[in-house]
Amino acid sequence: MSDDPGKMSCAEFQAQLPELIGSGANAADHPHIRNCELCRSLLADLETIAEAARQLFPVVEPPDDLWAQIESKIKNEEGG
Ligand SMILES: [Zn+2]
Known part of the structure; x- marks a missing residue:
């Protein structure tokens, strides 16, 4: 546990x-x-997904569901 954001764990981040x-x-x-x-490579993956989502839904904000799905994807990958 630390207040230093540079020292937070990957899971926390x-x-x-x-x-x-x-x-x-x-x-x-x-x-x-x-x-x-x-986490840098994870962020790159997320940005790719987010960019794809923006192209699919150029006007509408991505639904909260989308992040829930991405989050569960991250958790699945962590388990593997
Ligand atoms: Zn990390």
């Missing part, structure tokens, strides 16, 4: 990631991402 991206923040600038190759 990934739990915040959908919110971070959803808020429009630059997740790539996050201290954890800077120090963690794993």
Whole structure:
């Protein structure tokens, strides 16, 4: 446990990631991402998915469901 965002665990960071991206923040600038190759590649995957979603739904905001699905996908990959 630490208040330093650069020292948070991958699980902690990934739990915040959908919110971070959803808020429009630059997740790539996050201290954890800077120090963690794993989460960098995860973010790249998420951005690919998010970009695809934007192309599918150019006007409508992606539903909350979408992030829930992405989150469960992340958790599944962690298990493997
Ligand atoms: Zn990480």
